Amino acid sequence: VRRLLEQLAHLTETGEFRAFVREGSGAAGECGGGRTATAAGRPLLQQVVFLCEETAAALRTGRAAPGPQPMDKAIDAFQRMRVRQVTGSADEAPTVQGPAPAPVPVPVPVLRRQAALLAVAESVRILEISVRVGLDGRRTPPIEPRELFWYTQAATPRLWARRITGNMTIRSVQFQNAVRIAVALAAARLVAGSLDLTHGFWVLLAVLTLSRTTVGETWTAIRRAVTGNLVGAVAAGALLIGLGRHTDAYAAILAPAMLIAFALGPLLGIAWAQGLFTLVVATAFAQIAPASWQLAEARIVDVVTGSAIGLLCAMLAWPAGARREVRRTMAGLLQECGPLIKGTVDTLTAVPPGSVPAPSTRPALHRLRLAESAYAQFRSEPGVDAPVRADWHAVLITAHHIVLGAQWLPRFDLPMAALPPDATDRARAGAHALAQTTDRLAALCLGRQP
The missing domain is CATH 1.20.58 (Methane Monooxygenase Hydroxylase; Chain G, domain 1)
Structure with a gap:
């Protein structure tokens, strides 16, 4: 759509479309020799207008536009006319009368306008097919050019295979991110298991939520997350000390706490999200088993451990993103x-x-x-x-x-x-x-x- 609109805007602002219409009507004497060429291109221009209107209607209604066969025929006819202009005999080709009595070839500006119209027609055809595929889903018959729309007739396993194999290269940022996260999670699992950390899955969760594609961005996220967790841990410790083992109180607090944490956390930033999540975790775990302020301490230790592992991996694996x-x-x-x-x-x-x-x-x-x-x-x-x-x-x-x-x-x-x-x-x-x-x-x- 962007490419088509740019082409139409350019041809309109430069007056190319106006000149094209003038040639077709014979209003411009100096371009009169282009009338035959323009007349041959009028079906193509009409097909462009028709497909633009049909595609817009398809997007409004959600029903696919008709197939592109009429556009293919119009493009083929237009191209045959253009070839005859430059390869046919003098009486076959559209000409303009110059100073000499003999006819001279079609002017270059006319040829360029024809090429521009052809480019617009190709853009409209690609847009129409893309919209049709988007509205109708996959198409069994092959769509030309097949290398552009190959996915419309591909089976789901082939799509997965091409996506995976296409990214199995060190030059793929998707592959780099996957390797970075996999190494960080493996290291987090090893450290949490070796040190026998309480609630060690928080270490892996910290790696997942705080890892970024650059070392600078990872450090910024870790700083804010640790700050938020420290504040949340202090609040959670005070809550656990104040309420003690009154599980009914924790049950009453849990739902509003989760609503606030998961609704406001992403809006207010990672520090707020981590701090509020620490409160939610303390409220939930206090209902399962007797908990003390040491639960908040364990969360801080796990988050800091996961943050350190994530930062180390970010420094070693593609730190510049x-x-x-x-x-x-x-x-x-x-x-x-x-x-x-x-x-x-x-x-x-x-x-x-x-x-x-x-x-x-x-x-x-x-x-x-x-x-x-x-x-x-x-x-x-x-x-x-x-x-x-x-x-x-x-x-x-x-x-x-x-x-x-x-x-x-x-x-x-x-x-x-x-x-x-x-x-x-x-x-x-x-x-x-x-x-x-x-x-x-x-x-x-x-x-x-x-």
């Missing part, structure tokens, strides 16, 4: 984009057309998922002091466009006849230059000399 990982994953993503660009152009310029298979986008999609996870965690980690000098979101958007191009261009832009040698050389030179640019950016992400 996703700050460095986002650079590495973005570099890996950009490195995958270069071969994808060149492979796509090789498919389009092959002789005969289609003799070279389209490149697989799965490696780039895998890198894209890793980079998205690292970026999401990076943005969720507060307190980063060093300024961010790279627009990582722009890298993700660029890579997404490259992946979409690799999936869509062989499907809709495959030439019907071999391209002229000079056009092939220009296309391959442009792809090589663009791939070199992504490699240079990848080197910059890693701090190397580009």
Whole structure:
């Protein structure tokens, strides 16, 4: 939706849509030669409008819009018209009368407007399919491009397997977090069992609730949690001394205490949450067995022990969080984009057309998922002091466009006849230059000399 709205806003603000309509009506004399081209594109524009309206209605009503076959046919017809413009004979192709008596090719601005309209149509089709899948659930028939919508026909075990295997790499922040928590819980279990701590499960609970993705954030959470537990322990000790063994009093207090702790704790912060939870724990345990102020003492010992273990693991395992990982994953993503660009152009310029298979986008999609996870965690980690000098979101958007191009261009832009040698050389030179640019950016992400 964001991509489509940006495209529509750009074409509207630059006057491209207005020029497109003028060409279709013949209002602009200097663009009169584009009337035939625009007339051929009018069904595509009408299909864009229709699918936008149908998708909006589907979102309002919760019922899926019709399938994308009409859009596919409109795109194919539009592309055949564009190919005829540049490969057909002079009397076949739409032309404009220039100063010379002979006809000249369609102006470049008209060709660019056609390409922009095609990009809008592709965005609308992807949006319509995504909404349909979201409303109807999985679809058994394969949806093109299959590499983009592969999950619609995948069985649940395959989805789980791909999610797990995709994150079984040291470059995955999900894998890093899982390893960190697993090591911390194992150490907490070992310490609690070895020291025979009272209510030792509180040690593991402290590790789970106080561990963060950076050492700085973990230390901040531990400081506040220990402070809240100290205050809560003092209050719990006073409560246990004051009420003694009157279990009816504890039973009357428990429900309001739990309501206050679990409702206000998350809103007021971790210190309040830990302090109020200590009171709830003391109130609950006092009903099960005779309890004294030493229960609050045991909770403090367990929380401090779990906090120390969690802090130690945070210091040893990826202490900087996703700050460095986002650079590495973005570099890996950009490195995958270069071969994808060149492979796509090789498919389009092959002789005969289609003799070279389209490149697989799965490696780039895998890198894209890793980079998205690292970026999401990076943005969720507060307190980063060093300024961010790279627009990582722009890298993700660029890579997404490259992946979409690799999936869509062989499907809709495959030439019907071999391209002229000079056009092939220009296309391959442009792809090589663009791939070199992504490699240079990848080197910059890693701090190397580009």
